[in-house]
Amino acid sequence: xxxxxxxxxxxxxxxxxxxxxxxxxxxxxxxxxxxxxxxxxxxxxxxxxxxxxxxxxxxxxxxxxxxxxxxxxxxxxxxxxxxxxxxxxxxxxxxxxxxxxxxxxxxxxxxxxxxxxxxxxxxxxxxxxxxxxxxxxxxxxxxxxxxxxxxxxxxxxxxxxxxxxxxxxxxxxxxxxxxxxxxxxxxxxxxxxxxxxxxxxxxxxxxxxxxxxxxxxxxxxxxxxxxxxxxxxxxxxxxxxxxxxxxxxxxxxxxxxxxxxxxxxxxxxxxxxxxxxxxxxxxxxxxxxxxxxxxxxxxxxxxxxxxxxxxxxxxxxxxxxxxxxxxxxxxxxxxxxxxxxxxxxxxxxxxxxxxxxxxxxxxxxxxxxxxxxxxxxxxxxxxxxxxxxxxxxxxxxxxxxxxxxxxxxxxxxxxxxxxxxxxxxxxxxxxxxxxxxxxxxxxxxxxxxxxxxxxxxxxxxxxxxxxxxxxxxxxxxxxxxxxxxxxxxxxxxxxxxxxxxxxxxxxxxxxxxxxxxxxxxxxxxxxxxxxxxxxxxxxxxxxxxxxxxxxxxxxxxxxxxxxxxxxxxxxxxxxxxxxxxxxxxxxxxxxxxxxxxxxxxxxxxxxxxxxxxxxxxxxxxxxxxxxxxxxxxxxxxxxxxxxxxxxxxxxxxxxxxxxxxxxxxxxxxxxxxxxxxxxxxxxxxxxxxxxxxxxxxxxxxxxxxxxxxxxxxxxxxxxxxxxxxxxxxxxxxxxxxxxxxxxxxxxxxxxxxxxxxxx
Ligand code: MIC
Ligand code: SF4
Numbered sequence: 001x002x003x004x005x006x007x008x009x010x011x012x013x014x015x016x017x018x019x020x021x022x023x024x025x026x027x028x029x030x031x032x033x034x035x036x037x038x039x040x041x042x043x044x045x046x047x048x049x050x051x052x053x054x055x056x057x058x059x060x061x062x063x064x065x066x067x068x069x070x071x072x073x074x075x076x077x078x079x080x081x082x083x084x085x086x087x088x089x090x091x092x093x094x095x096x097x098x099x100x101x102x103x104x105x106x107x108x109x110x111x112x113x114x115x116x117x118x119x120x121x122x123x124x125x126x127x128x129x130x131x132x133x134x135x136x137x138x139x140x141x142x143x144x145x146x147x148x149x150x151x152x153x154x155x156x157x158x159x160x161x162x163x164x165x166x167x168x169x170x171x172x173x174x175x176x177x178x179x180x181x182x183x184x185x186x187x188x189x190x191x192x193x194x195x196x197x198x199x200x201x202x203x204x205x206x207x208x209x210x211x212x213x214x215x216x217x218x219x220x221x222x223x224x225x226x227x228x229x230x231x232x233x234x235x236x237x238x239x240x241x242x243x244x245x246x247x248x249x250x251x252x253x254x255x256x257x258x259x260x261x262x263x264x265x266x267x268x269x270x271x272x273x274x275x276x277x278x279x280x281x282x283x284x285x286x287x288x289x290x291x292x293x294x295x296x297x298x299x300x301x302x303x304x305x306x307x308x309x310x311x312x313x314x315x316x317x318x319x320x321x322x323x324x325x326x327x328x329x330x331x332x333x334x335x336x337x338x339x340x341x342x343x344x345x346x347x348x349x350x351x352x353x354x355x356x357x358x359x360x361x362x363x364x365x366x367x368x369x370x371x372x373x374x375x376x377x378x379x380x381x382x383x384x385x386x387x388x389x390x391x392x393x394x395x396x397x398x399x400x401x402x403x404x405x406x407x408x409x410x411x412x413x414x415x416x417x418x419x420x421x422x423x424x425x426x427x428x429x430x431x432x433x434x435x436x437x438x439x440x441x442x443x444x445x446x447x448x449x450x451x452x453x454x455x456x457x458x459x460x461x462x463x464x465x466x467x468x469x470x471x472x473x474x475x476x477x478x479x480x481x482x483x484x485x486x487x488x489x490x491x492x493x494x495x496x497x498x499x500x501x502x503x504x505x506x507x508x509x510x511x512x513x514x515x516x517x518x519x520x521x522x523x524x525x526x527x528x529x530x531x532x533x534x535x536x537x538x539x540x541x542x543x544x545x546x547x548x549x550x551x552x553x554x555x556x557x558x559x560x561x562x563x564x565x566x567x568x569x570x571x572x573x574x575x576x577x578x579x580x581x582x583x584x585x586x587x588x589x590x591x592x593x594x595x596x597x598x599x600x601x602x603x604x605x606x607x608x609x610x611x612x613x614x615x616x617x618x619x620x621x622x623x624x625x626x627x628x629x630x631x632x633x634x635x636x637x638x639x640x641x642x643x644x645x646x647x648x649x650x651x652x653x654x655x656x657x658x659x660x661x662x663x664x665x666x667x668x669x670x671x672x673x674x675x676x677x678x679x680x681x682x683x684x685x686x687x688x689x690x691x692x693x694x695x696x697x698x699x700x701x702x703x704x705x706x707x708x709x710x711x712x713x714x715x716x717x718x719x720x721x722x723x724x725x726x727x728x729x730x731x732x733x734x735x736x737x738x739x740x741x742x743x744x745x746x747x748x749x750x751x752x753x754x755x756x757x758x759x
Contacts, residue, residue: 008138008523010069010095010155012288018046018068019159019292022299025051032056036303038203038313039272040238043178046299047161049195058202058315059236062739064195067161069095070187073147074121074128075102075432075579076165076651078587080184081131082547083752084191087759091136091530093193097155098132099140099147100125103583106395106429107436110404113425114143123543124587127535129524134533135191136526144522145400145426148172148365151179152255153284153402153516158273158293158300163187163196167262167650167674168365168453173270174255175277176293176300178238180268181674183652185681185751192759197741198677201267202237204229205306205314208245210323214505215490217375218253219367219451219472221320222260223328227338228318232644234266235673237315241271242302245322250510251280252369259366260453263335265647265672272301276510283511327475327490331455332447332467334570341475345486353467353485354447358439360390360480361450361460362473363397363424364431370403370516372451374508376473377412380419383481386501388494391483392449394421394476397429405519406512419481430460433580437461447485451476454648456574458599462581464609474506544587549756550659550683552749558636558664558685558706560723562615564627566640566698567668568603572648573675575599575609577657579649586653593657597623597639604700615701627661638706640698641668646675655679659750665706667720667734669695680742683750687734690717694732701725712743 022042029037029045033056037045041056047065048054055061070092072080077098084092103124104117118125125142132139140150147164148171156162158176162169165187172179180198190196206225212218225239239261241254249257254271261269271277273293281290293300306313327341332353339347348355362368362376373396383389396416398404404426407413413423429435431452440446445465452460455468471479478489481503493500527533537544567575577592578599585592598610605611605620612626613619621629630637639658645668646654655678658666665685669692679686685706689695698704705721712718717733724730738746745751 008154009286010157012292014068015157015160015289016292019296022046022159022296026299028052029056036305036313038240038306039300039302040178040203040240040270042299043159043161046159055200058200061200062197063200064197065161067094067163067190067196069155069162070190071147071151071162071164071169072096072098072187073102073166074098074100074124075583075586076184077128078124078544079652079656080165080187081128082587083184083188084135085131086547086752087188087192087755089192089759092191094190096191097138097140098128099144099150100128100142101146101427102432102434104142104425104427104429105434105436106424110423110425117142123541127537127544127587130533130535133527134530134535136530138526139524141522141524143401143426145402146365146368146428148259149368149399149403152252153400157289158277159296163190165650167648168259170261170266170268171255171259171365173258173268174251175280176270176273178268178270181262181650183650183655183674183678183681185652186677188752189755192755199236199737202315204234204237204239205310205317206239206241207243207310207317207319208241208322209243209319210245210321211248212322212325215327215474216322216325217327217472217474218249218256220325220328221322222257223330223338223470224320224325225318226260226264226330226336229264230336231263231334231647232265232670232672234261234264237266239266239269240314241269242307246271247274247276248322249276250371251277252371252510256366260335263453265644267673273297279511283516327472329469329471329475331469333455333457335453335455335470341488341490345488348485354445355485356447357392357449357479357483357485358446359437359448360392360394360476361430361448361452362394362476363399364428364452365399366453367451367473368397368399368403370406370512371508371510372473373398373403373407373412375506376477377415378506378508379474379477379503380415382503384415384418387496388419388481388501390420390480392480394480395424395430396421397424398426401426401519401522402516405517409517410512432583433459433462434583435461449476449479456572456648458578459574478503542588542591543584545589547589549753550749552753553747555710557709561636561638561664561704562630563698563700563702563704564630564637564639564663565597565600565602565612565623566604567600567642567645569601569642570647571600571641571645573646573651573654574648576646576654577651589656589660592653593660594624596627596657596661613700631662636662636664638665638667638704639663640695641666642695643669644672645670647672650674652678652682655682655684659684676737680738680745681751683746685736685746687718687720687736690733690735697722697730697732699724712738712746714739
């Protein structure tokens with residue numbers, strides 16, 4: 001084992017070795033492209049498997065990269081590691097960590113919730129701990145914090161490259177890292193010593209000018225960018241921030257912005273290294289690394305020509321003047337429904353949203369840093385002095401044990417509790433539906449506001465009728481104080497009963513004056529000798545199940561496939577494989593498959609989400625039951641979807657479940673990046689209508705043929721024949737993004753089958 005694999009931080013020697021490669025590799029890329037480079041291009045070439053031959057044409061070439069590390073969280077690591085185990089390798093080939101954060105349910109408060117999580121999830125935690133120990137991964141125990149906050153504090157470094165089995169992995173872009181969210185099968189490749197293969201991203205530049213001030217927060221930058229680019233505008237692109245305004249934002253604020261790049265479908269987002277990232281590295285015990293990054297600074301930012309003439313180097317340039325920014329509130333149901341707070345009252349009244357806020361929530365990997373809580377606490381302190389208390393219950397989730405211990409020591413938690421806030425465990429909690437709320441009935445329309453990043457229907461509390469809005473932590477606290485969606489607290493005073501009170505814009509230290517208090521250490525290093533570690537997966541376990549390989553393709557065209565469903569409108573991974581109570585089955589493919597498509601609005605059965613029509617007799621059935629019954633009858637099926645299908649999470653369950661239940665093809669108007677990759681990895685044909693209008697041609701009782709599969713080739717369309725019940729048929733063309741390697745996966749049954757045959 002190298003000390004990097006089992007270390008609670010990235011060893012400086014590893015960073016130095018990477019930096020030493022920069023000068024030569026950057027020179028090679030400049031030479032090959034014949035022009036100066038953006039920052040992300042530098043990081044990519046520094047991690048290319050071979051810089052002299054790596055594909056460089058954006059949006060076209062596929063390229064092999066060698067990431068510095070892999071990060072996984074407990075809800076996705078189970079499936080990733082179950083797959084890794086089948087590869088038969090003795091240990092992981094690159095530094096990697098597992099973080100226990102998603103499985104802790106918020107009920108009453110930190111201590112009781114943690115005790116109950118340890119009990120309820122003990123089998124899964126023990127599995128993850130022992131697998132980590134055996135195969136050489138660092139293990140972060142439950143309570144140590146949310147993966148992205150811990151990675152930022154311990155592992156991220158400017159100019160590094162990482163992949164992670166979570167869509168918000170790009171959080172580390174706040175410290176200048178190319179950090180990409182992937183499905184478990186991608187992580188398994190890298191853990192097995194293979195390169196990470198991806199299409200060379202396009203690069204969108206966001207030029208920041210001015211200074212963040214007043215109530216405007218880093219969150220408002222990304223909410224505005226989401227409003228401009230929409231949930232699919234970043235697909236296939238890296239979003240690179242640059243310009244003089246960048247330095248007015250702290251490293252954790254930059255991480256907030258990069259984190260939510262996932263909401264616009266971006267491959268990742270990143271900021272150049274600057275004085276603020278150096279400050280953060282020093283404050284988190286990495287002074288030597290900060291010095292090293294300063295030394296290599298010219299490689300950790302775009303070339304000077306890029307700043308001067310951005311249009312020449314970026315595929316698109318967006319300008320944001322931070323001086324003009326005001327707090328934004330997005331939602332409900334989608335993170336790109338954006339408007340400034342000054343317009344919210346008009347919109348909310350017009351749309352008939354419930355104006356009373358039923359809950360306010362601060363936290364999640366996006367917004368739970370020391371600075372975030374500090375600004376929220378400053379609002380709370382002012383409120384206390386003015387005699388205000390919250391009008392809507394306020395829940396706070398600190399991002400990491402280090403943040404929790406420090407905000408407790410510095411009195412910030414007391415400030416928040418003094419206005420009535422409840423502090424939850426350092427975990428994802430309500431952000432991923434791990435929230436037991438008793439104040440409303442399912443189906444009851446109500447309004448919540450959070451500092452999280454996602455607001456898809458049913459995500460937080462399992463109730464699709466909850467309208468979820470997103471804003472910065474300080475805005476959420478202010479809204480908890482007004483209790484109203486239609487109160488613009490920036491421009492209108494609040495009332496404490498006797499008089500109007502106007503709160504000052506929050507100010508807080510970006511980093512703790514007295515340094516961080518690490519709190520209780522949550523890190524476990526792996527065993528020196530993994531051979532002696534035993535892994536237990538009980539045959540009758542309902543939480544964990546060993547994987548059987550998917551069958552290889554039989555060489556024949558797919559014919560007579562019924563359409564299990566035709567998703568209409570938004571179909572996120574939360575619709576395909578919901579989280580919340582289903583998180584408990586993330587290590588058990590058979591059991592979790594019972595949630596398949598339960599949140600989807602099926603154009604063929606619109607009365608209720610999650611229903612489908614059985615083509616054999618026209619009856620209506622829940623989609624998982626229908627899929628199971630086709631599977632039992634040996635009938636393979638196809639699914640059809642709309643735009644940006646599979647948006648949101650990296651969970652590969654949304655691809656493994658259809659595959660396991662007999663789905664062979666998913667045909668859509670467009671895919672979200674990670675989900676498309678996951679489908680391909682699991683041997684499902686991921687096809688897009690060449691003519692998006694052909695979506696309309698697919699009818700409930702069609703039988704679909706997918707033909708010419710023996711000649712499947714990169715860039716070549718695939719013919720699909722829709723046989724309609726009236727005897728007529730439509731032949732349509734579909735496109736795909738399969739490379740030769742991806743076609744091998746389809747033929748072998750899955751990427752894992754290829755890996756197993758080659759290791
Ligand atoms: C999410 O925010 O949706 C999650 C839960 O973190 C997912 C991962 C998962 O489904 O386990 C993600 O963002 O990738
Ligand atoms: Fe956890 Fe929410 Fe962040 Fe996903 S978005 S990692 S659920 S805190």
